[in-house]
Amino acid sequence: MDAIDKLIKAKIPCPQTGIEIKHTVCAICSPSFNCGVNAYVKDGKMLKLEGMDEHPRNQGHLCTKGLAGREFAYREDRILTPLKRVGERGEGKFVPISWEEAYREIADRLGQIKEKDGADAVAFFGGYNKWYRPWLRRFAHSFGTMNYGTESSTCMTAGWMAWKTAVGQLARPDMEHCDLLLGWAFNPYYSGYLKAQSAEKCRKKGMKIIVVDPMITPTVEKMCDLHLRPYPGTDGALAMCMANILIQKGWIDKDYIDRYVHGFEAYAEYVKQFNESNIEQLTGVPYEQVMEACEMIHQSSSMAINENSAPIPHHKNGFQNYRAIMALSALTGNFDRQGGQLPSKHTFTHQIAGFSTLEDTFADGTEPKNTKPAVGSQKFPLWYHMEREMQVVDLARQILEEDPHPIKAIFAMGMNYRMLPDDNRLREALLKLDFFVDTDLFLTDTAKLADLVLPVCSSYERGELETYPGGYAWLTKPAIDRVGQSKSDAEILCDLAKVMKLGDEMLEAGYEENIRFILQDLDITMEQLKESDVPIHVPNARAIVPGEKLEQGLDTPTGKFELYSELIASHPEWGLDALPTYCEPLDEEDPTIYPYRLCSGGRLPNALHSRLHKVSWTRSLRPAPTADISVEDAAQLGLEKGDDMELYTPRGTICVKANPTHRVPKSVIYFYHGYSEADVNMLMSGTHVDPYSGFPAYNSTRCGMRKKV
Amino acid sequence: MKRYVIDLDMSKCVSCGACTVACMDQNDFVVQDGRRPRRNIFDMEQLEDGKVCFHHLSLGCMHCTDAPCIVGCPSACLSKDPETGMTIYDTTNCIGCHSCAMACPYGVPAFGADGKMTKCDGCYLRIQHGMLPACVKACPFGALQLVDLDDPQQAIPAQHSLRQSSLELLKAQV
Numbered sequence: 115m116d117a118i119d120k121l122i123k124a125k126i127p128c129p130q131t132g133i134e135i136k137h138t139v140c141a142i143c144s145p146s147f148n149c150g151v152n153a154y155v156k157d158g159k160m161l162k163l164e165g166m167d168e169h170p171r172n173q174g175h176l177c178t179k180g181l182a183g184r185e186f187a188y189r190e191d192r193i194l195t196p197l198k199r200v201g202e203r204g205e206g207k208f209v210p211i212s213w214e215e216a217y218r219e220i221a222d223r224l225g226q227i228k229e230k231d232g233a234d235a236v237a238f239f240g241g242y243n244k245w246y247r248p249w250l251r252r253f254a255h256s257f258g259t260m261n262y263g264t265e266s267s268t269c270m271t272a273g274w275m276a277w278k279t280a281v282g283q284l285a286r287p288d289m290e291h292c293d294l295l296l297g298w299a300f301n302p303y304y305s306g307y308l309k310a311q312s313a314e315k316c317r318k319k320g321m322k323i324i325v326v327d328p329m330i331t332p333t334v335e336k337m338c339d340l341h342l343r344p345y346p347g348t349d350g351a352l353a354m355c356m357a358n359i360l361i362q363k364g365w366i367d368k369d370y371i372d373r374y375v376h377g378f379e380a381y382a383e384y385v386k387q388f389n390e391s392n393i394e395q396l397t398g399v400p401y402e403q404v405m406e407a408c409e410m411i412h413q414s415s416s417m418a419i420n421e422n423s424a425p426i427p428h429h430k431n432g433f434q435n436y437r438a439i440m441a442l443s444a445l446t447g448n449f450d451r452q453g454g455q456l457p458s459k460h461t462f463t464h465q466i467a468g469f470s471t472l473e474d475t476f477a478d479g480t481e482p483k484n485t486k487p488a489v490g491s492q493k494f495p496l497w498y499h500m501e502r503e504m505q506v507v508d509l510a511r512q513i514l515e516e517d518p519h520p521i522k523a524i525f526a527m528g529m530n531y532r533m534l535p536d537d538n539r540l541r542e543a544l545l546k547l548d549f550f551v552d553t554d555l556f557l558t559d560t561a562k563l564a565d566l567v568l569p570v571c572s573s574y575e576r577g578e579l580e581t582y583p584g585g586y587a588w589l590t591k592p593a594i595d596r597v598g599q600s601k602s603d604a605e606i607l608c609d610l611a612k613v614m615k616l617g618d619e620m621l622e623a624g625y626e627e628n629i630r631f632i633l634q635d636l637d638i639t640m641e642q643l644k645e646s647d648v649p650i651h652v653p654n655a656r657a658i659v660p661g662e663k664l665e666q667g668l669d670t671p672t673g674k675f676e677l678y679s680e681l682i683a684s685h686p687e688w689g690l691d692a693l694p695t696y697c698e699p700l701d702e703e704d705p706t707i708y709p710y711r712l713c714s715g716g717r718l719p720n721a722l723h724s725r726l727h728k729v730s731w732t733r734s735l736r737p738a739p740t741a742d743i744s745v746e747d748a749a750q751l752g753l754e755k756g757d758d759m760e761l762y763t764p765r766g767t768i769c770v771k772a773n774p775t776h777r778v779p780k781s782v783i784y785f786y787h788g789y790s791e792a793d794v795n796m797l798m799s800g801t802h803v804d805p806y807s808g809f810p811a812y813n814s815t816r817c818g819m820r821k822k823v
Numbered sequence: 824m825k826r827y828v829i830d831l832d833m834s835k836c837v838s839c840g841a842c843t844v845a846c847m848d849q850n851d852f853v854v855q856d857g858r859r860p861r862r863n864i865f866d867m868e869q870l871e872d873g874k875v876c877f878h879h880l881s882l883g884c885m886h887c888t889d890a891p892c893i894v895g896c897p898s899a900c901l902s903k904d905p906e907t908g909m910t911i912y913d914t915t916n917c918i919g920c921h922s923c924a925m926a927c928p929y930g931v932p933a934f935g936a937d938g939k940m941t942k943c944d945g946c947y948l949r950i951q952h953g954m955l956p957a958c959v960k961a962c963p964f965g966a967l968q969l970v971d972l973d974d975p976q977q978a979i980p981a982q983h984s985l986r987q988s989s990l991e992l993l994k995a996q997v
Binding site for chain 2: 115120121124125126128162163164165174175176177178181182184185303304307310311314330332335336719720730731732733734735775776777
């Protein structure tokens with residue numbers, strides 16, 4: 115091999131090889147990260163990627179998932195053209211068609227349904243990632259319906275709702291300045307390496323961490339001063355026992371409570387029932403450990419609490435548990451204080467960046483009047499009151515029962531029906547539709563059920579606006595050629611708005627013009643953004659001034675931190691409790707038949723949802739769908755590492771491999787979601803959900819387990 | 824000549840696999856070929872004096888100073904890169920005899936369907952061009968480091984260093 119061939123093989127970017135490094139972004143996981151990527155590109159094709167050194171957030175790093183981005187983008191099953199179904203629904207037989215034909219067909223079919231059954235007979239669904247959601251929301255509204263909903267019906271939103279209930283807006287931990295982190299469900303080594311890096315830095319400066327997690331995770335191994343291991347879904351009881359101890363011992367901030375907290379007396383009375391006599395039985399955590407945690411809280415001068423999108427909310431009591439945990443911030447005077455929980459404002463597509471955009475004005479600019487109730491809005495009134503979009507947990511039921519009105523068609527972007535509990539019912543519902551369109555990079559299990567499938571491109575192939583904490587904005591540019599005829603999601607929506615003649619001039623103007631609108635109040639121009647190859651600082655960005663919001667008065671009915679929610683109290687028809695009341699998390703099935711607690715909410719470092727299960731590099735790190743179970747349960751059932759075993763509920767059985775581990779407590783099973791061949795959500799009940807948020811109880815389902823014979 | 828090695832600070836590793844995937848991307852690894860990757864992670868737990876202990880490892884070629892694989896290869900495929908000290912190879916003459924694998928205390932050399940050896944070459948060309956090895960660049964927690972054995976400033980504390988404590992740890996697993 116000559117010298118040049120060696121350089122090419124080693125992918126050295128230099129004039130001799132013709133390999134260039136181009137800046138782009140990873141959108142495999144949550145938009146709260148969107149790490150910068152250095153793509154090694156030759157002739158429009160990516161040869162390799164790594165973290166972008168010049169990026170203010172990730173500074174050259176990437177995680178296991180992001181590092182698999184090249185294989186993700188070039189998976190062999192990327193869809194290359196629009197596809198039209200030719201076989202039976204769900205058979206997965208398609209023929210390629212042109213974009214013009216696809217757009218025409220969508221316009222005709224949706225138009226016919228709108229004419230015959232009304233706009234509300236169509237639902238618009240957004241999956242992952244979230245970057246195009248304001249466009250899809252506006253599109254649905256311009257079409258004439260409030261039936262717009264997303265994957266966020268089961269992720270993140272419940273935590274934000276809990277904060278809106280308590281203080282009227284979002285909040286985030288000020289870990290950088292705290293001396294105690296209450297790390298509730300905190301395992302950033304697997305779910306957010308940037309947070310782990312920050313926590314390690316804070317540890318060096320003396321920050322202590324209490325980790326609350328049933329599992330012994332790497333975070334527990336590496337950076338934990340006290341580990342509390344409640345059973346999944348018993349977090350609320352644990353938090354209220356802590357509240358009770360803090361109140362009884364006088365380890366609370368009475369002045370702060372008098373001035374800024376509403377409902378203290380009622381809450382103090384309520385939490386008395388969580389105490390030495392019952393807390394171990396309710397949660398599995400010995401009272402002495404709860405006391406120890408409270409002593410650490412008492413000794414700390416500031417306490418921040420880890421916010422999380424899924425582990426706490428994914429129970430039928432998840433919303434209330436979230437409130438109970440965050441109540442600790444109010445009781446100890448840590449909300450809106452340096453080193454505590456800081457009130458924050460959403461900037462753009464699920465990012466809190468320290469400045470405001472007109473995203474909401476854009477997304478809600480064409481909200482229709484006099485529509486029929488959105489899907490799930492009657493079943494989950496608090497959800498709809500706060501989010502004004504479908505709670506998609508109720509979608510399958512409405513399609514199948516046509517109650518309160520029929521849904522005839524779905525226009526979906528990146529939908530994964532397996533994300534919902536009892537998902538076979540949703541599959542059945544999708545097959546019942548008159549018309550189903552899905553967009554995706556790949557011909558997924560859901561796309562195979564569609565009449566039309568449109569190919570979308572990855573984040574490396576498109577340009578998009580990103581915002582980042584610290585006050586940054588970045589307009590990325592395509593780094594590589596598009597695969598096949600794929601288009602970006604936003605481009606598809608803007609194209610379709612024209613073809614369908616929705617009369618929405620703004621959508622018709624296209625993504626770039628829309629971004630111009632969304633950023634118009636800021637002192638940066640599109641031209642500046644276009645010129646820059648790296649995120650730039652937005653002059654309007656402003657750091658939060660702790661205490662400012664409390665003095666102004668919070669955006670709640672009382673202007674205070676509401677332990678007792680006046681919003682909920684003012685709607686007795688909702689049948690919800692104004693205090694963060696607690697109930698047992700598990701479902702009603704017979705515990706003698708289903709003695710285990712199935713938790714599908716654990717994270718693997720090499721997977722996110724279903725997105726990387728078919729990427730061979732990441733999948734090779736854990737090839738078989740494998741359940742982590744306790745060594746005690748394994749011994750009792752005669753299960754050894756690698757044995758085939760079955761998990762079962764009244765809804766069905768899945769076969770997985772066993773991994774007995776000391777990391778998992780007795781009676782709990784951790785199995786991970788999104789596997790086509792071992793679909794854990796199929797085991798779960800579609801009605802075992804949180805009445806406040808609608809979130810499914812992914813993390814606490816009664817389940818049976820046996821060795822496969 | 825530098826004497827570079829890729830060392831692991833075991834106190835920082837969490838077995839997340841970022842290094843493995845970065846290595847696969849760098850080297851166009853094809854999982855379906857059935858070849859063992861050049862870098863592998865291990866997430867181990869064992870009872871030590873009645874207490875559960877967890878160990879995390881990322882293991883690739885250790886780029887030994889007196890590399891037994893170089894001595895063991897009858898076809899002289901393996902050598903030291905004069906600039907970086909990494910153990911590199913040219914398998915044009917590889918006869919697939921596995922002598923290198925038998926000589927290697929860590930079982931690093933791997934063989935695919937063509938019978939020829941592959942292993943970590945330390946990304947020596949990247950180093951020559953001022954870049955880090957792909958795995959070191961990727962490690963989000965600074966556990967993997969490019970260490971010059973002749974530079975005392977760069978050493979990972981002995982009790983954390985895989986290079987210095989590897990044999991004891993690996994023996995305990997056998």
